[in-house]
Amino acid sequence: MTFEYAPAPESRSIVTIKPKYGHFIDGKFVAGRNHFQTINPATEEVLSLIALGGASDVDKAVIAAQKAYTKTWSKLSGKDRGKYLYRIARILQERTREFAVLETLDNGKPIRETRDIDIPLVAAHFFYHAGWADKLDYAGLGRSPQPLGVAGQIIPWNFPLLMLAWKVAPALATGNTVVLKPAETTSLTALLFAQVCQEAELPDGVVNIVTGNGTTGTAIVNHPGIHKIAFTGSTEVGKSIARSVAGTSKKITLELGGKGANVVFDDAPIDETVEGIVNGIFFNQGHVCCAGSRLILQEGIAEELTKKLKTRMAKIRVGDPLDKNTDLGAINSSEQLAKIHELSAAGDAEGAERWSASCNFPDKGFWFAPTIFTGVTQAHRIAREEIFGPVLSVLTFRTPQEAIEKANNTPFGLSAGVWSEKGSQILWATQQLRAGIVWANTFNKFDPTSPFGGYKESGWGREGGKHGLASYLKEGK
C-alpha cells in the first residue's frame, strides 16, 4: 500500500521580486551596467536580472566600506555595533517566511529546509555575534583586539543567506566593514538582506553587496583597499586566492571542499544510523561541503544496512521545492547537474555499482535522483572527488584501524561522522579522524556557537564560536 501526499505548496505571494537589480553600495541600491539572468532551478523560469559587477563597482564598494570603517563603524562602541546586529537578527526573524520562500525559489532547496534550518540559523548567527560585539576582550585574543578594516567576502550558492550570515555577522561584530559578493546563481536573498540593513538603519557603507561572477570575485580578492579575504567555495578557487594574496598583508580564511567520511561500526543503532546517513548526504541535495559523501561500513552490517538504506532512499520525496512535503529539491544549476552526471558516469566506468531511487521528475528544471554506489574502492574518482550532489559512495572495512585509514585517506579534512553505541569507541574514533568537525551519532548539525572549518586542504581558519572571531581581529595586548 502506498501513501500519497496531497500537494502542500507554500505560497510565493509573500515575496516581491523586482525585474532587475543593481548593487548595494554605500547604503543605496545603484544601477548596474550589464546584467545576467537568475532562474528558478526547479522550473527554469527567469526570476530577475542581476547586475554583473566589474572592477569599478568593486572599487566604489571598497571606497564606501573604507569610509564607513574610518568615519563611523570603527568609532562606534561595541555596545552600539551589537545593537545594530540585534536589530538585524530581529528583522530576519520577523521576515523568515519571506526569506525562506525567496531562497527556495532562487536556490532550488526545499522550503522545509529554508524555513526550518537556513533562515533560523541566519537569525541565530546575527543574534549570537551581536552579543560578542562588546565582549571581545574576553575572546582570548588579548585586551582590546582590533578589527582589520575592510573585509572582502565571497560566498557560495549552496546556503546563500546562511553563508552571508557566517561572513557578515562576525565581521561586523568585530568592527570591520564588508564588501560581499553572493554567488552568481543565488543573489536574491543577499539583495533582500540589503533592504534589511536599510530597515535596521545600519550606517551607510558598513555592508556593501556587489553581485556578479568569478571576475567580480577576482576584483575583490585583488583590490588593494581590502584587508581581509573570507572565501567559501571550491578548493581549486581557494588555492588560487591563496596564491593571489601571497605577496600582500591580507589576512585570509578559506572554507573549501570536503569528502566527508561517515564511519559506521557493527554495533551502531541501525535505524538511527540510516536516518543519519540520509541526512548526511541528501540534505540540501548533497550540495554541502561537509556532506557525509563516503559511507564507510564495517563488513558485518554492510549488507543489512545497505538494504535498509535503499528502502529509506526510495521514500525520499523529490520534486517541487516549495512543497512542504518535499525532501530533495532541484539541483542548483545545469552546470552542477552536468558535473554530478560526469562523476556518476565515472563511477559506472570504474566499476562501482549504481543504484538510484525511482523518481518522477517535473518536466522542467534540474534534477538528480538519490543515488548510491556500492563496491567503491579508494582509487575511484567517486571516492576521491567532491561530487556536491545526492550521490553516496559506499566502502567497507574490517578493523577500526582500517576504517580510520580509509576515512583519513583524502587531502580534505572538513567533516567526518562516526556511528557506534560504544562510548570509548566513539571517543577513540573522533580522536583519530583528521577533520575539523566530527559528528558522532548525528550528522550535518550547525550552530553559531560551534566553530566550523577544515583540516588540510579543506581550508584555513574557523567560522563560528569563539574561534571564528580570530579570523576578523588583530590580537590585542
Next chain:
Amino acid sequence: MERIEVKKTYKLFINGAFPRSESGRVFDVCNSKGELIAHPALASRKDLRDSVVAARAAQSGWAKATAYNRGQILYRIAEMLEGRTDQLATEISDSSGITLKKAHDEVFAAIDRWVWYAGWSDKLAAVYGATNPVAGPYYNFTIPEAQGVIAVAPKENFLAFIDAIAPIITSGNTVIALVPGSASIAAMTFAEVLATSDLPHGVINILTGSHDELAPWAASHMDIDGMDISGIDKKKRAELKIAGAENLKRIHNFESNMTPTRIFAFMEAKTVWHPIGV
C-alpha cells in the same frame, strides 16, 4: 706538551641519528677573525625528504603521548641544555662574533624557553578549547590538535632556532628545522642535547645549510602541513606562500616570542557533536 684537541664533525640530525648530508656537501663556518671553525653539512633536497619521512612517521605517536609526558620531555631538554651552557656559549660566541657574556645570556634564555613551553603542553586545551552551548540536545566541544609535520626556517641565530622549534613540538607536531649558516654550529650541538632527552626519534629533525636552497623545496613538499618562515627575507616570502598553496600549507611568520600564538598557529580546532538523551 700541549694536548691535541679532538675536533667534532658537524653532521645533520635526522630521525634521531647523525648522518652526513646525502649530497656529501659541506660549507665553511668561520669566526670573526676569518679562521675556520668547522665544516657543517650542507643539506640537500634528499635530506629534506628523508626528514619529512622521519617526521611523518614520528608524528602520530608524539601527538598521542600524554600532554604531561610531552611536558616532561620538554623540561628534560631544558635540564640537558643547562649542562651544555659553557660549550654552547663558546660556540655561539665564536661563530656569531658576540661576546661570551652575551652568548651565555642567549643560552640561558634558550633554557628558560624550554621550561616555559614545557608548562604549556597540558594547558593548550583549556586555553584554546571550548564547550559550545548549541541550541539543541547535543554535547558539543572544541579541542585543539597538532597539525602534523611543520618546517621552520628561523633567522641565523641560536635563540631564534629554539623559538621556532619549541612551540611546534609542544602541541604534538613534529618539526624539520632548516638552520642557516653560522647558527648550524650551535644547532648541531643542541641536537646532542636532544639525543639524551628521551625525545622520540624524528620529532625534531635538523638540517643545516641554506634557506634559499631548502625553503622552496619545503614549501612545495606535499607532506609538510605548515611552515614558520620568520627567518626568511620579507621579499622572498611570497614565492614560498605561492608554492605552499598547492596543499594549503599553514604558513606563518612571527614578530614576537614566548607567546602561545606560536603554538596555536600550528594547531587545528576540532569540534565534536554528540546527541544527549536516554
